[in-house]
Amino acid sequence: MKEKVLILNQDFSAIAVCSVQKAFLLVYLDKAEMVTKSDGEFLHSISAVYPVPSVIRLQRYVRVPYYGIALSRHNVMRRDGYACQYCGAVKNLTLDHLLPRCRGGQTKWQNLVTACSRCNARKGDRTPEEAGLKLLRKPTRPSLQTFLQLHLNHKNSDWKVYLGVEN
Numbered sequence: 001m002k003e004k005v006l007i008l009n010q011d012f013s014a015i016a017v018c019s020v021q022k023a024f025l026l027v028y029l030d031k032a033e034m035v036t037k038s039d040g041e042f043l044h045s046i047s048a049v050y051p052v053p054s055v056i057r058l059q060r061y062v063r064v065p066y067y068g069i070a071l072s073r074h075n076v077m078r079r080d081g082y083a084c085q086y087c088g089a090v091k092n093l094t095l096d097h098l099l100p101r102c103r104g105g106q107t108k109w110q111n112l113v114t115a116c117s118r119c120n121a122r123k124g125d126r127t128p129e130e131a132g133l134k135l136l137r138k139p140t141r142p143s144l145q146t147f148l149q150l151h152l153n154h155k156n157s158d159w160k161v162y163l164g165v166e167n
Helices: 020-028 073-079 117-123 144-149 154-163
Strands: 004-008 014-019 032-044 049-058 093-097 112-116
Touching (some): 093 117
Antiparallel strands (some): 004 014, 032 049
């Protein structure tokens, strides 16, 4: 099972996403309650059948320190939807510094974008404007809500209520 389950704090604020197995264990051990279940999907044991959770809520409030989303290659590509931010290509992806490092550009969320190797080579050690390239979307530091929304699909559309997403 590769499906994910949304974890809500006791106050119904979204705090994380976990596997179905972990969510089931939290519910089974009475550390969480099932808020919504997946349609028509069940976990089977030798003697019982259990519904697969889609959203669970913790029984106790957990203070979660927020350190922000870690800056990594995977998270930058995830933020950019695994597509080149210049041409939209989805193959041969690399990371590109908008202001090149050789010109004092820093490695931070607002200076990194996903780029295909062709656009990255075309840009070289220039800024996008100097290379005649236009960004499809301005890079920003993602929030936890943004990253949780990336897990949304047709199977877990019941998360929208808890993530503040419009129908």
